[in-house]
Amino acid sequence: MMSVVQIDDLRGLIALGEHRHVTEAAAALGTTQPTLSRLLSRLESELGARLFERDAKGVHPNPLGDLALVAAQDLVDRYDRLRMDLAGLFDPESGTVRLAFLDSMATSLVPRILHDVREHAPRLRVELRQEPGHEILADLDAGVSELALTSPRPPGPYGWLPLQTQTLALIVPPGHRLATRRECRLSEVAGEDFVTIPPGFGFRALVDDLLTTAGVTPRIAFEIGDLATVEGLVGAGLGMALVPERFAGATGTIKITLTAPTAERVVGLTWRNDRPLTPAAARFHTFLATTAPYP
Template sequence: MLVRDLEWLVTVADLEHVTDAAAVLGIPQPTLSRAVARIEAELGTRVFERVPDGVRVTPAGELVVTAARELGARHTQLVDDLASLLDPDAGVVRLAFLDSMAGLLVPRLLRGFHQVAPRVRLVLRQEPAHEINVDLTSGAADLAITTQQDGLGWRPLLAERPVLVVPAGHRLAGRKRVALDELADEELVTVPPGFGYRQLVDDLLRSAGIAPAISFESADLGTIEGLVAAGLGVAIVPDHLAGASGTVGITLAGARVRRSIGLVWRTDRELSPAAARFRDFVVS
């Protein structure tokens, strides 16, 4: 089986049609059909079931296609890693970052780095903290902009202060400060359980002895601020998001917690020259 075959399998699986997949790949349809048949013969299983309107992935084929995606991604990463070693001025940096940093910190850092290293390519992964940790462990990310993690290199970049955001016209909109216990009867928009920011919000509310009803959950803090602006509840978000969609930000009295955000990287292995260059740029 060729590395090229992996892309072909994934394309057929995504489009569920051999002719359409051949057109996308720019190859004759008989060539693709023969390749699929050859792969199925080599694996000893049917990857696709033929149906009147195309093909469907079989249960065994699900395993094959999943592996093809992973192997294809690993091959791409290998090529990128080799490019970084051969030419550090034109290598690849794989950077993961928290959703909340997408509109604030990350664009500023990327703009500055691109000015000094225009030939370095950055592959970006915007995701929650627990997925960032997985990517750092697996090597899918070289560096990340997230909260501080034990055992990783660390450079703090900013400190987020949680604030309350309410819709314009809300009963609290004219206030400068609000006590947490005043939110007991409010509907809260927040991130789902399992996210680091949800733990921060839950701890704050627990310290005030309240458990507001949850109206909506979203993994993206920017979306949460927009839902509040639409009148779907109130939320506790990082201060830099307050007012982005017309909400009103209010200081939380007694909430002294801060969430430190910074650059992290693994110290148990050497960064590629391009990734080390990005780290050194950020640190400096």
């Protein structure tokens, strides 16, 4: 019957490799010399190879022993990291929160939230994943991320905490026929070239809905999955775009206020509501619930 090698057995092997003497290694481990000697014999029997040479001065790993020590150290390190990671997930004060967020929030909302969380729970650790909306939901489903900042509210088994309402604006390049206007109706942009996010993104669906409601079929000049790049392409004179107001003007684009009352997007925190949050993630969620909305 095959014996089972324990993590502590591997620690004993590592101690022998470090001290090169059974008595000294046993003392370091808080065990006895006979116990450690039996452990080494059992491991060698289990692996079918002699790992240490014995002489009057102590024990010395042979080439096979060197290989076994490298493997043992790797396994022990992995196990110790696993224990630390699991302990962190279940500690609401110093645990780890796995947070995904949209690219468009990387330089605005996310830094503000992290700053506030750090002030409230300084030992809480946040692992960040910046990715498109469809990847965010896939990671939530797979458990890679536990919380996410996204927009719009996803359908399905997801909780939702609204955090910020962002007003959308029309941006045009300098010299455009609408550049001197302070506001306009979306119906006035029929026939214009548009720069926007590719299909499949939540923001693209929002833009399409707004234009459809206004009776406008846009002529798509460029599609790119980053709102800062969309603004840059507009600044280069390659079309117009609908973006959150804060993106306007970075490369000289002109912001025009839309008269459509629904020209906005809601950003929120989402999570799978069919599984419990870890204490660390629950702490993060509870804090945001008390501080929302963000202006």
